Structures are given as structure tokens and as C-alpha cells.
Amino acid sequence: METSEDLTQLTPVALRHLIRSGNFSGQTSGLAAGYTQANLVILPKDLAYDFLLFTQRNPRPCPVLEVSDTGSRKLHQMATDIDLANDFPKYWIYRHGQLDEEVTSVESFWRPDFVSFLIGCSFSFESELIAAGIEVRNITEKVNVPMYNTTIPLQSAGPFHGNMVVSMRPIPEDQVIKAVQVTAAMPKVHGAPIQIGNPAHIGIHDLAHPDYGDPVTIKDGELPVFWPCGVTPQNVIMQVKPDFVITHAPGHMLVTDVKNTSLKYA
Amino acid sequence: METSEDLTQLTPVALRHLIRSGNFSGQTSGLAAGYTQANLVILPKDLAYDFLLFTQRNPRPCPVLEVSDTGSRKLHQMATDIDLANDFPKYWIYRHGQLDEEVTSVESFWRPDFVSFLIGCSFSFESELIAAGIEVRNITEKVNVPMYNTTIPLQSAGPFHGNMVVSMRPIPEDQVIKAVQVTAAMPKVHGAPIQIGNPAHIGIHDLAHPDYGDPVTIKDGELPVFWPCGVTPQNVIMQVKPDFVITHAPGHMLVTDVKNTSLKYA
Numbered sequence A, B: 001m002e003t004s005e006d007l008t009q010l011t012p013v014a015l016r017h018l019i020r021s022g023n024f025s026g027q028t029s030g031l032a033a034g035y036t037q038a039n040l041v042i043l044p045k046d047l048a049y050d051f052l053l054f055t056q057r058n059p060r061p062c063p064v065l066e067v068s069d070t071g072s073r074k075l076h077q078m079a080t081d082i083d084l085a086n087d088f089p090k091y092w093i094y095r096h097g098q099l100d101e102e103v104t105s106v107e108s109f110w111r112p113d114f115v116s117f118l119i120g121c122s123f124s125f126e127s128e129l130i131a132a133g134i135e136v137r138n139i140t141e142k143v144n145v146p147m148y149n150t151t152i153p154l155q156s157a158g159p160f161h162g163n164m165v166v167s168m169r170p171i172p173e174d175q176v177i178k179a180v181q182v183t184a185a186m187p188k189v190h191g192a193p194i195q196i197g198n199p200a201h202i203g204i205h206d207l208a209h210p211d212y213g214d215p216v217t218i219k220d221g222e223l224p225v226f227w228p229c230g231v232t233p234q235n236v237i238m239q240v241k242p243d244f245v246i247t248h249a250p251g252h253m254l255v256t257d258v259k260n261t262s263l264k265y266a
Helices: A012-020 A045-057 A123-132 A175-185 A231-240 B014-020 B045-057 B123-130 B173-184 B231-240
Strands: A037-044 A065-068 A091-095 A098-103 A114-120 A149-155 A163-172 A222-228 A244-248 A252-259 B035-044 B064-067 B092-096 B098-103 B114-120 B146-152 B164-174 B222-228 B246-248 B253-261
Touching: A012 A037, A012 A065, A012 A252, A037 A045, A037 A065, A037 A231, A045 A065, A045 B045, A045 B064, A065 B045, A123 A175, A149 B045, A163 A175, A163 A231, A175 A222, A231 A244, A244 B092, A244 B253, B014 B253, B035 B045, B035 B123, B035 B231, B045 B064, B045 B114, B045 B231, B098 B231, B123 B173, B164 B231, B173 B222
Parallel strands: none
Antiparallel strands: A037 A114, A037 A244, A037 A252, A065 A114, A091 A098, A091 A244, A149 A163, A163 A222, B035 B114, B035 B246, B035 B253, B064 B114, B092 B098, B092 B246, B146 B164, B164 B222
């Protein structure tokens, strides 16, 4: 077994091999620095059209990096030498909209009608914020980013509907403009903020009690800045209570061969 | 009947009313200045998933502005007070991949399994180029933009596959950078160029004989600049020879309620 110090030196493909062989099932935060990590949703084909349409209509919270061919465990663009059924460290299996099982492989569950959606993750823009000299509080405080339900309505598609979930990072007033510029250049990982400084305007009334994740310190002279969040699509799917859905376990992402910098611009 | 001078003064909704009532069936170029015009592809639902996936995998040549609900003749985002079966001045009907009929309404052909795809059009970025002081040669010479088949492969999806079609505009060398900047800011209407100055590199060997549209003059000191072109999706669809497809007739677009300027950035 490798030590976690060794792990950070691994290339994406070496890391996927280690995960695939069952020798690593931890969180991927901080691994393969500079490479894009991706969220996962696997749906049966009969829901895939409406969900793909939902992502097309709501690209800010649901930025699709790639959709697999039906039944395939491979990808065309984000990674070669990939097995979608084994290359995430941990998977969550939902039955009828309820979390039912956590597993390190979904090979034994695989069906020919599965479609895998890889969705952009804020890990990518957080590293760009840090590179621009902007502190990311949830990283400094070593907690999960705070996330909130909002009153921002989404465009429905078939059975999929609901409001946007946002993540929040406190930013010093004099760095807010830079934070907008940095993230706006990365539309494939949520892009620019959706709200700055006025949580009540989007239905958030208590920053200290996020709906998901952990609270973070907001210092004097900082504004809460809100970005569309990748929890949104999972939230919307679970409301439909599909018979069978697979997602990654939070923090246990796919490490792709694509660099964050190549996600810049559309 | 209005004169064409009156027409240019009409709002998008007034223009759609005029078209819907059967009182205008001409080209929409130059009408409702500043408002986005859209290409149309109507497919039966059984092809819609693979086509939507194809556009997701190939957003540069296939920038989707909106997809209708199945069977619906309405839109949610690009226009209110809209009838997709009557608000284009002219439609083309393809049967088994062959152009079969030109009509001014498709109401009598409408089916509950129709899905309408509205696709971004270079009209939008041409007006922005002109606003930036860059001449658009095909507009100056009052001809259709020259378009070429290339060797640039597209990502396949189900039965849909092929190479990219590009449009070409000659740009003075000292304005090429500006042309990149202006169009890169509009990813919903093809975005930045895909090639500058080296047509042979993408399989184009005779600029004087475009595969679609008309040739334009290239002056000394100008470079041919190539953009992904909205003819690509139609081309790819027709190769599949679907039983029944409806498109707009070239130049006879939908005039939407959305301003070109709001298509800037992702």
C-alpha cells in the first residue's frame, strides 16, 4: 500500500490503475494536482434523454464534461485507459431515490442500458482561485465547502425540476472582481458566481447552517460569494426517485487526463 | 403587405406575427437588428437523444440555443408568443435524407413526437464583427458566406458522425486578433475561429470553389479565417437519412426575443 505522500506524485492514469486494482479507496482531493476531477451520475437510458436535456437547459449548475456511450464503461475525451465501473474510489447506489449501498466497484451491477454523465466539479476552479492569490476558506479550514438550497428556479426537462443549489466562498471585497474573472473563464466547472453579497436575495437566511457541507468563517471585509453547485443535478435526480442510480461518493471523484487549464473558455 | 423598409423596423414578436399570418416569407437577414436569429432542425423523438448527445460532444459546430419539449410548438427561453410550426418564413422537408418540399408552414405535418432544436447562427457574430470595425466580406459583396468541407473529425454519437463544415471570412492581418477576441466571447454562436491562414491544414485546397455558399474576394494582406459552421449538424443528419426531418430554408431563420449581446460569454 502506498503512503498518501506517494499518491500525490502519481499521474492520473497510475492513480486510476491503483483505484481499479482495489488498492486505494480514499478521497481524491489534492491528488493529481492540476488535472480535472469529475462528478458521476449513472442513469438507465430511459431517463438519459430528459436528464441530458436538463443539463443543456441548466448548464451553470450542471456542466457536462462528457456523456458515455450507452452501456459503455469507456470515455472518448476525458480519459483513455478508463473503466467507469472501477475507477472511482467509492460509489453510492441509490434505489428508489434512497441511498442504499456504498461500494468500491459497480462492475457487478453494470447494465447494458447504463449511461454515465461526468459533471464538472469546483475542485478545478478552486485551484485556479488559489493560483490567482485568492484564499479558498474551506480548503484553509480543511472542511467541505458550505452549500445552500436557494429560490433560484431551474428550467425543467421531463420529470426533472427544482431550484439551484449553490456553494459559498467568502472573498475579501478587493478580490471579488478577480474571483469573478478567474471563474468566469471556466464555464465547464460552473463559471462565474451567480450572486455576490446578498444571500437573502436568493433565499438563503442563515449562512452558519448550510444545507450540505460545513460552515466556514466569514471575516470582516469579506463578502459571501455564491457559485452554482454540482449537488444540484444529484438533488434533482433523487426527487424523481428513479429505480436505480449510481453516483460517486462525495469527495471520491474520477481523476481525468485533462488539465484544469484546458477547461478555460468554452 | 409591408414594404421591406417597414420590415426592418418591426420588433421580433411583430415580425413573427407577420410571418405566422402568411404575410412574409422572405429572408430574415438584416431584420430585427441586434436580435438573435436561429437555425432549426426538427427530428422525431427516436433520434433526439443521439442528436442532443452529438451536439453536446460537438458544441463548436453545433451550439444549441434551445431544445423544445417533445411535441411542443413553444419555447421557454428564446421567445414567448411563438409557434415553431409557423414562425419561420420557409421550411424545408426532407424525406429519407432527400429534400422533398419547401413550405411556409409545417402545421399540417406536426407530430406529437417532434423535437425542435434551435441552433446558433453566425449572423449573430457577424454583426458583432462589424460593430468592432471589421468588414465582413460576404455582407459587403451581398453573397452567402463561403463554406467548406474539412478533414476535422467530429465526435460521433449513435448514428451521427462526420467531419466539420467551416465558414470562411477574409480578415486583414492586423485585425485577426480582434476577430478572435470578438467571436471567442460568443460561444453560443460558434465562438472563436478553428483555423487561421492555412486552409490545406484542414483539407481545404481551393478557396475559390466553396462546397456551399458563394466565393468571396480575398485581398492582399488578408488571411482566410475559418469558423465552425452550422451547416455541420444538417449535413450529419442527412447522412443518416432519417424518414422525416424539417429544417428552416437557408436564410429564412427564426427571429428570437434574445439580443445578440446577451449571447456573449457562456
